[in-house]
Amino acid sequence: MLDVSHFLESPPLTPSIDEIRAALDIEASNSIYNPDQHIAPQAYCHEYRAAAVLIPIFHCPETGQLKVLLTQRSLNMRNHPGQIAFPGGKHDPGDASIQYTALRETLEEVGLSPDCFDLLGELGEYCSVSGFCIKPVVAEMTRMSELSLCEEEVEQAHWVPLNHLLDPQNFRYVEREIGNVKRGFFEIIYEDLKIWGVTAGIIFGLYKAIENHSRN
Template sequence: MTLAERLRAALATGQTRDPVLLERDDGDFAIEVGEPLVPAAVLVPFVDRPEPTILLILRPETMRRHAGQIAFPGGRVDPGDDGVVGAALREAQEEIGLAPSLVDVIGSVDTYRTITGYQVTPVIGVVPPDLVLTPQPAEVADIFEVPLAHLLEPMNHVEQAVEWQGRERRYFEIFWEGRRIWGATAAMIVNLGRRLTYPA
């Protein structure tokens, strides 16, 4: 069974479970009631290795928002996109030079509402190993892979709390070789782990 086949089976099983607990990072205070959310999408690229990995990017320190943070390739859904899948594939091509034809799209998982007013849909895709990718310098400082087993291991999901706007805000951190994955990206990984049984 290929990685794509195992992921499709795991996702089909996982979608029958109760909804995940962590759906947003804004609590009940960051976005005004009735304020529209901006549709966005990210590509979660599973690299088809004997021990699968997930590809992530590091945002440059020069960015106005999310400077120096680890993320998935992605961004807002544009009017010309073919939905969230089209947006995720377009953004991955723009940000890291990943051709859409190289992505075997598996499906999407629970949307995640960010503190900045975006409703983000993670799109799962499988990509071949050892691709030559080209980061867009204004948006991507580095491209790297993290073992899937490490990311989905609940023991590696460290829950933290911080005081923000007078209230406690909780978030997850995942560490890998000195890199800190946190915020919306870590939350989406936690959600993914709750939806998927690790496809061993």
């Protein structure tokens, strides 16, 4: 079981694209630790459905920074309105692969076509309280293209520095009672964005994958 306090005191990571690719080669089969699943297992008794998200990373030539694309879900969405998320969604029966799901959803939500990306690898699945096992697919955006947001699903899009997301000092671990059951999750604050729940959990998983690789 993860020592959350130890993680929150861990050093920041500033990986290159090649280091991210190398770290993902060995992480695709290891599930991402979800603290909520361990403290409230009764909330995770599901027949899980498959889903995927894309973690698009862009090397900004002006600043030399790596930046990650995040979206704000439409305020009119039935599930999780207004939350910060990666582009993605459920795996449809007609999807050729889970990677195809992530790329298809990205095209539908923000208008970025698959030929904008070079796939770097995958993280292990993140199981959510809503009944999805989510496969994060990590990709370098090799061709910048203008975003075209699907207004029904996406309110805004944001490019967030990767080094901010991979600094545990920018994380908080929150526990609260919901319906008399203790729940726990990570959250990250960047400017006026609050990134929490599944999205923060997946970012934590990316941190751990890169950290584990750097120790080997």
